[in-house]
Amino acid sequence: MNRIEQRIDDLKTKNQKALVAFITAGDPSMEATRDMFQVIEENGADIIELGVPFSDPLADGPVIQAASQRALKSGTTLKKILALVADLRKTSELPIVLMTSYNPVFVYGEDAFVNDAVATGVDGVIIPDLPPEESGSFETFANDKGLRVIYLLAPTSTPDRVRMITERSRGFIYYISLTGVTGMQSTFSGDMATRVGEVKKVTSHPVMIGFGISGPEEAKEASHLSDGVIVGSAIVKLIDQCATAEERKEKVGRFIHSIKAALNGS
Numbered sequence: 001m002n003r004i005e006q007r008i009d010d011l012k013t014k015n016q017k018a019l020v021a022f023i024t025a026g027d028p029s030m031e032a033t034r035d036m037f038q039v040i041e042e043n044g045a046d047i048i049e050l051g052v053p054f055s056d057p058l059a060d061g062p063v064i065q066a067a068s069q070r071a072l073k074s075g076t077t078l079k080k081i082l083a084l085v086a087d088l089r090k091t092s093e094l095p096i097v098l099m100t101s102y103n104p105v106f107v108y109g110e111d112a113f114v115n116d117a118v119a120t121g122v123d124g125v126i127i128p129d130l131p132p133e134e135s136g137s138f139e140t141f142a143n144d145k146g147l148r149v150i151y152l153l154a155p156t157s158t159p160d161r162v163r164m165i166t167e168r169s170r171g172f173i174y175y176i177s178l179t180g181v182t183g184m185q186s187t188f189s190g191d192m193a194t195r196v197g198e199v200k201k202v203t204s205h206p207v208m209i210g211f212g213i214s215g216p217e218e219a220k221e222a223s224h225l226s227d228g229v230i231v232g233s234a235i236v237k238l239i240d241q242c243a244t245a246e247e248r249k250e251k252v253g254r255f256i257h258s259i260k261a262a263l264n265g266s
């Protein structure tokens with residue numbers, strides 16, 4: 001069992017839902033990411049999803065695109081992110097998922113990336129532009145080394161695809177709440193309950209809902225249908241709005257805490 005499954009299991013025994021917090025690594029600096037990691041962990045997030053900045057991403061909305069630009073400007077690379085993970089692992093057991101486009105992985109080398117990710121303490125990866133149809137070699141290698149490959153499902157996924165993804169996704173299944181890009185305001189339709197229900201019917205693997213969850217209320221609502229929620233743009237936006245490192249720590253900490261409290265029903 002790796003850290004992701006361990007954490008989700010622990011939550012299940014406590015009858016709680018998971019909070020997955022997404023930030024872009026290196027936005028606006030590696031030092032800030034180190035601070036944010038700590039604050040996010042301290043305030044009760046269960047899994048952190050670190051975005052690897054890339055100039056031409058799939059499905060990233062304006063907030064995360066802008067964060068990627070800031071991170072690239074500050075000199076962030078996949079190598080530096082892995083070095084940061086190695087460092088964070090000295091003091092933290094928080095499950096870490098890397099969200100990256102395939103290109104940085106390709107440039108790094110698939111095998112080298114999987115080896116280094118596992119060695120530094122990464123628990124899982126999400127590669128939105130590497131669908132299961134194209135990920136044969138990468139997935140085999142990752143599975144061999146115990147790196148969890150998390151696949152995405154969308155409202156448009158066909159029943160066949162739902163079956164394939166639920167069988168092959170490791171760690172959890174990422175259910176995209178809406179058709180579109182990250183950071184869009186979502187009003188959850190009754191349809192989402194039906195769709196997620198269909199996914200849960202064919203698998204016992206955990207399902208997390210992401211896209212467009214901007215605060216405690218939406219998080220709570222989505223958590224009723226799933227094993228947990230993923231919040232990205234709302235945190236990234238908050239990071240950008242703060243003028244100082246101190247303000248960032250305080251505001252992001254409070255925000256994470258408020259979502260976790262809502263998930264726990266208080």
Ligand SMILES: O=P(O)(O)OC[C@@H](O)[C@@H](O)c1c[nH]c2ccccc12
Nearest residue numbers: 022059128182183211212231232233
């Ligand atoms: O930003 P949102 O709407 O809260 O959604 C999470 C999302 O940002 C994060 O998981 C993510 C960032 N980039 C992505 C690309 C594809 C899928 C998911 C992602």
